[in-house]
Amino acid sequence: MPELPEVETIKRRLKEVIPGKRITKVEVFKEKSFSGDLKQLINHTIVDVTRRAKMLNFHLDNDLHLLTHLKMTGQLIYVDGDQRIGGGHPTADWIEQLPGKHTRIHYIFSDNSQLFFNDMRIFGWMRLVDRQEVVRIESELGPDVNSPDFTLDYFVDKLRRRSQPIKLVIMDNAVVSGLGNIYACDTLNLARLSPFRAAKSLFANEVKNLFEAAKAIINKGIELGGTTFDGKYLDIHGLAGEYQGVALTYGRENLPCYNCGAPIKKVKLGGRGTYYCEVCQV
DNA sequence: TTAACTGTTGATAC
């Protein structure tokens, strides 16, 4: 599920409540979901929460890092010291009782607040690693799409040798981090580019349009708190995102393209559902 | 009932 805007939203909410919390208990319900030495977590305090690509990083006071990847269905739900989700405010209907059927890890803090890691499909993980491991993992990633490090010159250079369809290349996190299936589809629609075009066939002005479209779409996603279909993505308070209400293509099969009015098509590309307008995306 | 579908990525073989 979560692409950069969803993970960024989760990070921002976590940053409001988690730094300063001391972990007093951890329950791992699914071994596959956690790796690392649990003893190095107990009685340590989380000092910061950051994000790189689609990964969260809980920084601990012992210089270790709890890296978190939500993959398709991971979610983090915060329960406050009074045992309330969302501080008692209304939450999305999809929220389940905790711990639930899909709760894989449960953290309890010294003030009785809690964090639940739910993950239906068990692709996601939380790994306790040292700083070198963080550096090693992050070194494999291209720059975040919304970072100043992602420059037009860099992008032009990366596309030059790739004959794959452009959609697959912009979803390749070694090229640029943060775009998943939803935002990749919408980025290509905004840039009026066919997802099937070979990356290296793009003209300079097309690459520039694509570059700017990617930043615009991702910023819109962040602004609206991410995308929620079927409640699979919820923020830490159980709230849904709002991007699905303004999506250009994703989930809009047969509905009119906002640019030209032709019906949005859904096809398969690289094994992924791909929504696009065959009239104006060329 | 079965097959195909789902927001991610990693391994493997060419």
Added chain:
DNA sequence: AGTATCAACAGTTA
């Protein structure tokens, strides 16, 4: 180095 395909898993939909 770049590419194509499949696999990890569980649930929903056609």
